[in-house]
Amino acid sequence: SAVISQKPSRDICQRGTSLTIQCQVDSQVTMMFWYRQQPGQSLTLIATANQGSEATYESGFVIDKFPISRPNLTFSTLTVSNMSPEDSSIYLCSVDSGEKLFFGSGTQLSVL
Amino acid sequence: DAKTTQPPSMDCAEGRAANLPCNHSTISGNEYVYWYRQIHSQGPQYIIHGLKNNETNEMASLIITEDRKSSTLILPHATLRDTAVYYCIVRVTGTASKLTFGTGTRLQVTL
Numbered sequence: 001s002a003v004i005s006q007k008p009s010r011d012i013c014q015r016g017t018s019l020t021i022q023c024q025v026d027s028q029v030t031m032m033f034w035y036r037q038q039p040g041q042s043l044t045l046i047a048t049a050n051q052g053s054e055a056t057y058e059s060g061f062v063i064d065k066f067p068i069s070r071p072n073l074t075f076s077t078l079t080v081s082n083m084s085p086e087d088s089s090i091y092l093c094s095v096d097s098g099e100k101l102f103f104g105s106g107t108q109l110s111v112l
Numbered sequence: 113d114a115k116t117t118q119p120p121s122m123d124c125a126e127g128r129a130a131n132l133p134c135n136h137s138t139i140s141g142n143e144y145v146y147w148y149r150q151i152h153s154q155g156p157q158y159i160i161h162g163l164k165n166n167e168t169n170e171m172a173s174l175i176i177t178e179d180r181k182s183s184t185l186i187l188p189h190a191t192l193r194d195t196a197v198y199y200c201i202v203r204v205t206g207t208a209s210k211l212t213f214g215t216g217t218r219l220q221v222t223l
Contacts, residue, residue: 106155
């Protein structure tokens with residue numbers, strides 16, 4: 001199994017600002033995933049982050065809005081840029097162990 | 113990844129077995145059936161997965177039909193702490209592929 005530490009656990013931000021979410025894993029993993037969960041909804045994949053290459057974004061998500069870094073095999077960041085109240089969601093990172101995916105505890109973001 | 117269909121909600125009395133169905137009629141031969149649950153906006157928690165044989169672990173049992181078009185997750189003795197949203201997902205394993213979440217089943221365990 002993989003232990004994932006995600007920070008911050010929650011934040012309240014002003015519109016127009018940016019927030020960077022960190023995801024640290026206790027073992028080396030090739031693939032990391034970032035998900036968004038809007039209030040009352042299921043999880044939606046934002047992007048897949050592979051170490052050493054550009055992240056691959058899902059339809060409806062763009063790099064300018066959600067830039068991702070993946071500097072090594074145990075760490076990734078997701079930035080939510082130029083935030084608006086519509087960005088209020090839970091953001092989750094996930095890692096693939098080969099057989100199973102494990103999830104962080106999430107970052108609850110509220111944008112005022 | 114193939115899509116899945118689950119009932120939006122179910123109730124279960126504490127101590128009874130909870131049987132959560134999932135339809136995945138377009139599943140491919142190399143896709144596994146995974147179950148995750150999410151308790152009150154925490155990160156999803158892995159429960160169990162299988163290809164075609166029934167599987168059991170300390171949390172649950174997974175029954176997959178012979179044609180693999182549907183499956184049932186069984187929580188043998190549900191407790192209040194099992195109240196959560198349960199997601200059935202099909203995925204090719206071993207290829208670092210993403211999980212595509214459907215809407216899941218909200219299980220409410222009651223006294």
